[in-house]
Amino acid sequence: MRLLLSVLLVPLWSAAFARAQAMREASLLWTLAVGLEKQFPLVSFLEALADESRGFWRTRLRALAELLETEMSVPDALDAIPGILPVDTLALIRVGARTGNLTGALIGGRKLTWRRQVEGDRLWFGAFPASQSLDTCHDAVNSI
Numbered sequence: 001m002r003l004l005l006s007v008l009l010v011p012l013w014s015a016a017f018a019r020a021q022a023m024r025e026a027s028l029l030w031t032l033a034v035g036l037e038k039q040f041p042l043v044s045f046l047e048a049l050a051d052e053s054r055g056f057w058r059t060r061l062r063a064l065a066e067l068l069e070t071e072m073s074v075p076d077a078l079d080a081i082p083g084i085l086p087v088d089t090l091a092l093i094r095v096g097a098r099t100g101n102l103t104g105a106l107i108g109g110r111k112l113t114w115r116r117q118v119e120g121d122r123l124w125f126g127a128f129p130a131s132q133s134l135d136t137c138h139d140a141v142n143s144i
Contacts, residue, residue: 022113022114022116022117024053024057025085025086025089025110025113026110026113026114027049028049028061028064028084028085029085029089029106029107029109029110029113030106030107030110031045031046031049032045032074032106033103033106033107033110036074036102036103036106037103042065042068042074043065043068043069046061046062046064046065046068047061047062047065049061050062050065060081060083060084063081064077064078064081064084067080067081073097074093074097074102075090075093075094075097075102078090078093079094085109086113086116088112089109089112089113092105092108092109092112093105093106093109096108
């Protein structure tokens with residue numbers, strides 16, 4: 001019985017953790033996008049977001065705020081903090097910055113984060129065609 005319970009709870013716990021991580025990443029990307037679009041000080045936004053966070057995420061947000069305070073670019077600052085965003089999202093942001101559409105790339109990264117979460121939910125809780133994950137990356141790049 002104990003083994004059965006642990007087998008059932010591990011996927012649920014994993015899905016809940018992945019959902020919380022996706023929510024943190026989406027909040028960060030949305031905060032950066034709005035701050036850049038409205039030309040608000042990103043450091044203040046990130047410090048407020050960090051105040052609402054806990055643990056490792058708070059530490060990462062404060063480190064990002066410190067890097068941006070030193071006039072480091074957003075893509076460089078995000079690259080400097082390991083694990084703050086997935087590699088594909090960082091690549092999307094870098095491409096957006098090079099093409100002059102950083103805000104669009106941040107919004108595309110947010111969409112990619114949520115789509116990745118939906119894919120994860122489908123993998124855990126139902127059938128999901130693997131080819132659709134390539135479409136997700138393709139759609140996010142085209143949204144820039």
